[in-house]
Amino acid sequence: xxVATFLAYLVAxxxxxxxxxxxxxxxxxRSGNTIAAVGMTVALVATLFVIRFESLLLIGAAVILxxxxxxxxxxxxxxxxxxxxxxxxxxxxGGAAALIALSEFYHLQAExxxxxxxxxxxPLTILIGSVSFMGSxxxxxxxxxxxxxxxxxxxxxxxxxxxxxVGVLVLGxxxxxxxxxxxxxxxxxxxxxVLAASALLGVLLVIPIxxxxxxxxxxxxxxxxxxxxxxxxxxxxxxxxxxxGAIVGASxxxxxxxxxxxxxxxxxxxxxxxxxxxxxxxxxxxxxxxxNDVGAGEVxxxxxxxxxxxxxxxxxxxxxxxxxxxxxxxxxxxxAEGKTVLFGIHPVAGRMPGHMNVLLTEAGVPYAKLYDLEDxxxxxxxxxxxxxxxxxxxxxxxxxxxxxxxxxxxxPILNVEAAERVIFIKRSLSPGFAGVDNPLFYxxxxxxxxxxxxxxxxxxxxxxVKGG
Amino acid sequence: xxxxxxxxxxxxxxxxLGFELISRVPNLLHTPLMSATNAIHGVILVGGMITLAxxxxxxxKVVGFVAVFFGAMNxxxxxxxxxxxxxxxxxxxxxxxxxxx
Numbered sequence: 418x419x420v421a422t423f424l425a426y427l428v429a430x431x432x433x434x435x436x437x438x439x440x441x442x443x444x445x446x447r448s449g450n451t452i453a454a455v456g457m458t459v460a461l462v463a464t465l466f467v468i469r470f471e472s473l474l475l476i477g478a479a480v481i482l483x484x485x486x487x488x489x490x491x492x493x494x495x496x497x498x499x500x501x502x503x504x505x506x507x508x509x510x511g512g513a514a515a516l517i518a519l520s521e522f523y524h525l526q527a528e529x530x531x532x533x534x535x536x537x538x539x540p541l542t543i544l545i546g547s548v549s550f551m552g553s554x555x556x557x558x559x560x561x562x563x564x565x566x567x568x569x570x571x572x573x574x575x576x577x578x579x580x581x582x583v584g585v586l587v588l589g590x591x592x593x594x595x596x597x598x599x600x601x602x603x604x605x606x607x608x609x610x611v612l613a614a615s616a617l618l619g620v621l622l623v624i625p626i627x628x629x630x631x632x633x634x635x636x637x638x639x640x641x642x643x644x645x646x647x648x649x650x651x652x653x654x655x656x657x658x659x660x661x662g663a664i665v666g667a668s669x670x671x672x673x674x675x676x677x678x679x680x681x682x683x684x685x686x687x688x689x690x691x692x693x694x695x696x697x698x699x700x701x702x703x704x705x706x707x708x709n710d711v712g713a714g715e716v717x718x719x720x721x722x723x724x725x726x727x728x729x730x731x732x733x734x735x736x737x738x739x740x741x742x743x744x745x746x747x748x749x750x751x752x753a754e755g756k757t758v759l760f761g762i763h764p765v766a767g768r769m770p771g772h773m774n775v776l777l778t779e780a781g782v783p784y785a786k787l788y789d790l791e792d793x794x795x796x797x798x799x800x801x802x803x804x805x806x807x808x809x810x811x812x813x814x815x816x817x818x819x820x821x822x823x824x825x826x827x828x829p830i831l832n833v834e835a836a837e838r839v840i841f842i843k844r845s846l847s848p849g850f851a852g853v854d855n856p857l858f859y860x861x862x863x864x865x866x867x868x869x870x871x872x873x874x875x876x877x878x879x880x881x882v883k884g885g
Numbered sequence: 886x887x888x889x890x891x892x893x894x895x896x897x898x899x900x901x902l903g904f905e906l907i908s909r910v911p912n913l914l915h916t917p918l919m920s921a922t923n924a925i926h927g928v929i930l931v932g933g934m935i936t937l938a939x940x941x942x943x944x945x946k947v948v949g950f951v952a953v954f955f956g957a958m959n960x961x962x963x964x965x966x967x968x969x970x971x972x973x974x975x976x977x978x979x980x981x982x983x984x985x986x
Binding site for chain 1: 889892900901902903904907909910911913914915917919920921923924925927929930932933934935937939940946948949951952954955958960961962963964966970972973975976
């Protein structure tokens, strides 16, 4: 590698780091993204100086095609569909890494230069990249609600996965030893089979995970793609791939850990027991317990006359009902009356880490009003009202009950119980994703239940507040 | 061997640096963070360019071409959508007058 290109890679790495550093505050985040993009440009231009000139035409064509597809999709995507978008980019990144390793294997073989490092990193890159590619395709289909709804499982799934993994190892070993194990398979065909088997493994690993666990899958695939990029850096002996990949791998790992602790479940349980969450949602008979069923007028009246500090807790149901706009209207109507309005956002409120923040920001809610789990709980202590829209599990006190073995036990919750009154805007009494009944529904002194669609309900409350 | 050790050292340092950097990003910005790091793993495009530039059969060229196509989509789409998203993070609007200092 030429010295100049190597130095340019170091500059690019520094720009990536500075860029991510600036993602710590909303004021500097956008420039951070731009700085990282400049770093990327530096890395790409520097690479042009170490490759053969004749190949530029072919590379240029592929880059232009990819850029157009990328730009058009990025410009058109709805913010509610960000998780799918991220899954798609994870997939193509992982797929690219796997294909690069396969192609490099061909080159190494042609030159007869198979080192031990390559013998390990080539199959490894193909494995991780390919799992990430097909895993992301499945995640995309799930999020877009095109296929594999909920948790898809079949008997002996773990055994099949384990066998596939062993198959990948055997095929990989066969490929790098010139067919010492399976002489009838040429090394290249064997390596291509590694790619295919890993792709199938990617599908099988992701299909059982569904619903509320999607943020975990997205974060995990992000980490995988980073690792695949880093591994391909070893294959090619390229430093910028190692650095960029390692940073992304670390980022995905941290977010995965955060999400699994926000769900109160260890990662192992989510990946290997994706079925747990859906098992109890089979609509057990609701006993006829009394609830304080109110109309929008009553809610509006309470908010106007008696509440000063109001905390709104939005869940993914809000985004499903496209009710972010009415939610902002409610905030504005209450603020016009001099009330304090804050938003409490649970880490798993959306379909990927931080998703709900983006959705509310898009609707025009200033980010200074968006509070984390840790920051909102103290605020709830002296709040006069907590309004919960399209959420249930994240405010369910049953999660605190350590004795009960429910899917949500141990999950950190927003402590809305601490507020003076609790207002649910909900279509019915049905429990949420996890299928655990919420005792707060039946606290008739504290809780008001407004049975309505999130959008309609919020619009009605806004009218009532303005009228009152 | 020397080279491999250097690469391993860089991998470890970059991973720790990544942990350090990312742990300090607030929940508020986790989606843009993920989408920006998503764009950064598009650096795989560098690898795609290198491999596509090497000699190979038609099939290998196709593999390389797809890799570069994927990588370019990853880079451009990733940075573009992050920029779009961060454009929505506005400070409290001016009519909610904020008097500071």
